[in-house]
Amino acid sequence: MDPRLIAFERLLTIMDDLREKCPWDKKQNFESLRHLTIEETYELGDAILDNDLEGVKGEIGDLFLHLVFYCKLGQEQKAFDVTSVLNQICDKLVHRHPHIYGDLEATTEEEVKANWEKLKLQEGKNSVLEGVPKSLPAMVKAARIQEKVKGIGFDWDNKEQVWEKVQEELNEFKYEIDTQTEHAEEELGDLLFSIINYARFIDLNPENALERTNKKFILRFQEMEKLIADKNLIISEMSLKELDGYWNQSKANLRSK
Numbered sequence: 001m002d003p004r005l006i007a008f009e010r011l012l013t014i015m016d017d018l019r020e021k022c023p024w025d026k027k028q029n030f031e032s033l034r035h036l037t038i039e040e041t042y043e044l045g046d047a048i049l050d051n052d053l054e055g056v057k058g059e060i061g062d063l064f065l066h067l068v069f070y071c072k073l074g075q076e077q078k079a080f081d082v083t084s085v086l087n088q089i090c091d092k093l094v095h096r097h098p099h100i101y102g103d104l105e106a107t108t109e110e111e112v113k114a115n116w117e118k119l120k121l122q123e124g125k126n127s128v129l130e131g132v133p134k135s136l137p138a139m140v141k142a143a144r145i146q147e148k149v150k151g152i153g154f155d156w157d158n159k160e161q162v163w164e165k166v167q168e169e170l171n172e173f174k175y176e177i178d179t180q181t182e183h184a185e186e187e188l189g190d191l192l193f194s195i196i197n198y199a200r201f202i203d204l205n206p207e208n209a210l211e212r213t214n215k216k217f218i219l220r221f222q223e224m225e226k227l228i229a230d231k232n233l234i235i236s237e238m239s240l241k242e243l244d245g246y247w248n249q250s251k252a253n254l255r256s257k
Helices: 003-021 023-027 030-049 053-076 082-095 109-122 138-150 159-179 184-201 206-230 240-256
Strands: none
Touching: 003 023, 003 053, 030 053, 030 206, 053 082, 109 138, 138 184, 138 206, 159 184, 184 206, 206 240
C-alpha cells in the first residue's frame, strides 16, 4: 500500500480517537478552532520566510491536523466528510486545468491564470473578486485584488506606467499633507496600492518584503538594546544622536555574524 495513504489513514484514525477520548478535542467546534488555524498558518509563513524547512514540515503537519479536524466536525454534523472534501477539490482542479485534462492550450503561467478566472465566472461567480477573503490583511488583499483583475485583462501594459502612477500618487499624498486636508489617509491608501502594484510588476512579493524588513529591524533594535544594556545605560534617557551611534554599531555587528 502507498505509504502516503497509510500515513493519512493513521492521522484520520488518531483524529477519531482524540474526538472520542480527549476532553479538549471533544469540546472544539468550527469557531473555537478558527483562530488557532490562523495562528498555525502564520507560523508556517514564518518558517517559510526563515527558510526553516524542518519548521515548515512541522507547521504543515499542524495544518493537516486542523483540516482533518474540520472534516471530522463536518462529518458529525452530516454536512461533509474528508472523502467529499477531497473529491470536491479534485473535481475542481480537473475542471480548472483543461490544458492538462482537456484540449485547451495554455503554455504560460499568465494564460493559465487568465483561464482560471474565466472558468470561475462561468461557474456562477458574480465577480472575479468574490474569491478574495474579507478578513485578509490589507496588503495581502491588495495584491490578491490586483492578481484577480489581471486575470481578466484589467491591468497596466508595462511597469513604467505603474511607476508613473506611483509618482502621481506620491505627489497627491504630499499635497494632501502640505495642505492639511481630510483626504491624506485616502491618498496614502492609493499610494500603498500603487506601490504594491509596482512590486507585482517586478515580481516582488510586498508582504514578504515588508515582513523581512520587520524581522531585520527587530534584530537590529534588539542588538542595539543589548549593546546599550552592556554599557549600563538607560535607553529612554539617551539622545537620538547617541541612539544612532549604537544603531550603526548594531548593524555592523549583525553584518559580521
